[in-house]
Amino acid sequence: MGIIKTKGLVHDFIRRDEEDNVESITTALDHVDLDVKEGQFIAILGHNGSGKSTLAKHINALLSATEGTIWVDGMDVSEEENVIPVRKSAGMVFQNPDNQIIANIVEEDVAFGPENIGVPTEEIWERVEKSLGAVRMTKYRNHSPNKLSGGQKQRVAIAGVMAMEPKCIVFDEPTAMLDPNGRKDVLKAAHELNETKGVTVLLITHYMEEVVDADYVYVMENGKIIMDGTPREIFSRVEELKAHRLDVPQMTLLAHELRQAGLPIPQGILTREELIEAIMKVK
Amino acid sequence: MSIILDKVNYSYSEGTAYHVQALKDINLKIEDGEFIGIIGHTGSGKSTLIQHMNGLIKATSGGIYFNGQDIYDEDFSMKELRSRVGLVFQYPEHQLFETTIFDDVCFGPKNLGLDKKTVELRAFEALRNVGFPHELFYQPPFDLSGGQKRRVAIAGVLAMKPEVLILDEPTAGLDPAGRDEILGLISQMHKELGITIILVSHSMEDVAKYVDRIIVMNQGSVMYDGAPKDVFRQYKDLEAVGLAAPQVTYLMHELHAQGLPVDLDATTIEEAKRSILEVLK
Numbered sequence: 001m002g003i004i005k006t007k008g009l010v011h012d013f014i015r016r017d018e019e020d021n022v023e024s025i026t027t028a029l030d031h032v033d034l035d036v037k038e039g040q041f042i043a044i045l046g047h048n049g050s051g052k053s054t055l056a057k058h059i060n061a062l063l064s065a066t067e068g069t070i071w072v073d074g075m076d077v078s079e080e081e082n083v084i085p086v087r088k089s090a091g092m093v094f095q096n097p098d099n100q101i102i103a104n105i106v107e108e109d110v111a112f113g114p115e116n117i118g119v120p121t122e123e124i125w126e127r128v129e130k131s132l133g134a135v136r137m138t139k140y141r142n143h144s145p146n147k148l149s150g151g152q153k154q155r156v157a158i159a160g161v162m163a164m165e166p167k168c169i170v171f172d173e174p175t176a177m178l179d180p181n182g183r184k185d186v187l188k189a190a191h192e193l194n195e196t197k198g199v200t201v202l203l204i205t206h207y208m209e210e211v212v213d214a215d216y217v218y219v220m221e222n223g224k225i226i227m228d229g230t231p232r233e234i235f236s237r238v239e240e241l242k243a244h245r246l247d248v249p250q251m252t253l254l255a256h257e258l259r260q261a262g263l264p265i266p267q268g269i270l271t272r273e274e275l276i277e278a279i280m281k282v283k
Numbered sequence: 284m285s286i287i288l289d290k291v292n293y294s295y296s297e298g299t300a301y302h303v304q305a306l307k308d309i310n311l312k313i314e315d316g317e318f319i320g321i322i323g324h325t326g327s328g329k330s331t332l333i334q335h336m337n338g339l340i341k342a343t344s345g346g347i348y349f350n351g352q353d354i355y356d357e358d359f360s361m362k363e364l365r366s367r368v369g370l371v372f373q374y375p376e377h378q379l380f381e382t383t384i385f386d387d388v389c390f391g392p393k394n395l396g397l398d399k400k401t402v403e404l405r406a407f408e409a410l411r412n413v414g415f416p417h418e419l420f421y422q423p424p425f426d427l428s429g430g431q432k433r434r435v436a437i438a439g440v441l442a443m444k445p446e447v448l449i450l451d452e453p454t455a456g457l458d459p460a461g462r463d464e465i466l467g468l469i470s471q472m473h474k475e476l477g478i479t480i481i482l483v484s485h486s487m488e489d490v491a492k493y494v495d496r497i498i499v500m501n502q503g504s505v506m507y508d509g510a511p512k513d514v515f516r517q518y519k520d521l522e523a524v525g526l527a528a529p530q531v532t533y534l535m536h537e538l539h540a541q542g543l544p545v546d547l548d549a550t551t552i553e554e555a556k557r558s559i560l561e562v563l564k
Contacts, residue, residue: 208459257552
């Protein structure tokens with residue numbers, strides 16, 4: 001079993017009126033089967049309202065399933081006694097950095113997580129040190145978080161999650177509010193955690209460029225997983241993605257357009273280097 | 284009709300250790316009917332700048348003129364300025380609060396003191412202009428998707444009939460199709476309603492595709508002001524201040540360096556495609 005596994009996972013949002021009668025039911029997750037191996041870098045795509053964030057909240061035991069089962073690190077999330085261990089195994093980074101920062105000083109903010117799960121004081125400071133180093137924010141340790149840029153705040157939030165030493169981190173659109181530089185830094189931090197510490201990463205995003213370096217991609221729609229594969233496999237299906245309100249990286253799109261116009265450019269181009277090579281071959 | 288900023292400076296916490304000069308000697312002229320993109324990294328002064336344009340922030344020194352009138356003049360009506368220069372904030376859907384979508388859009392014009400009939404006509408027209416489906420008009424706004432909520436929020440500003448519409452990152456957090464829809468809508472309002480558009484964006488690709496003029500902000504000053512082609516030609520300088528050119532620009536430069544005489548000014552997929560096909564034929 002992988003670090004995150006779901007079987008027939010269903011989540012219904014039920015709205016009730018004042019007399020407790022059911023007004024409407026929205027199925028946010030519709031029999032999702034997922035198996036993520038430890039150490040992978042996974043990307044999840046899907047348009048607004050496709051169920052991505054609902055899935056993320058299940059991984060962190062913030063929601064409980066209507067039907068089906070989800071296991072995190074082998075633990076059934078629906079078991080009451082597993083809730084805290086699950087949250088220790090799976091950390092989460094949200095979209096808005098301002099909603100995740102609570103302390104007045106960067107290092108205290110990073111220490112908040114481990115302190116809450118009962119890590120001894122000595123060890124807390126070691127972990128803070130390591131985590132801040134991992135996101136390259138050590139030099140801001142004594143700063144006030146509200147003076148930092150969006151990307152820096154988001155990296156502090158990541159360090160806070162890191163300090164709890166989870167095996168897996170779910171990033172729910174961590175770059176949506178950041179400028180290009182902030183986006184690059186946060187993405188780099190996520191990849192470094194994955195590569196050097198072996199942390200399993202689940203990245204939920206609307207930016208197709210951020211998906212290019214993932215190991216595996218899941219595409220969601222109406223609460224179902226409708227496509228899965230490597231980035232190259234997924235982005236070869238340009239028209240299909242567009243029909244699902246998604247997109248492909250700019251270079252893939254240009255390659256696709258050139259191919260449509262009759263140039264012999266291969267399928268599945270993801271990066272600028274690959275496109276340049278293909279174009280120079282045509283010449 | 285125009286907005287002129289003449290040597291505008293803005294600083295806060297003056298006289299303390301936290302003194303920050305957020306805008307430095309800004310000189311700009313925004314003409315009627317322009318479609319302008321403002322880019323710059325976080326903290327470069329973009330949001331401060333646009334809030335000056337509709338009088339939400341008062342300049343520490345310098346003057347701002349709307350259609351030739353000094354907006355800091357005692358007789359000048361700030362209320363009127365705010366109805367004529369509409370500002371759509373980031374994540375505007377967080378500001379929806381009425382019980383129905385229609386009531387929410389009515390809120391702005393109602394505050395202008397218009398009679399009920401005019402208010403409702405304007406709300407109706409605004410919702411139609413953002414392409415909002417009629418059958419949802421009397422639903423609560425909270426169940427809508429992110430993109431739909433944002434349309435309602437834009438309609439709320441549109442119902443004030445602004446001559447200038449300023450949008451602060453209107454596509455943040457939307458999925459790719461939602462981004463295209465909102466930008467398409469903005470471009471359509473520019474063409475069909477003749478509204479001057481000022482778009483703050485972090486996406487160089489979007490800016491390259493839609494705007495006619497780019498203002499680059501850096502550390503509170505205007506670093507570049509010109510046509511997208513001219514601005515993106517300086518891509519190395521842009522990188523130095525934490526920005527970038529559209530990805531297509533890099534591709535074209537690298538192809539050119541490898542001996543393919545492609546058009547270095549291409550900034551959109553469409554332009555790049557045309558140039559590459561031309562060179563290879």
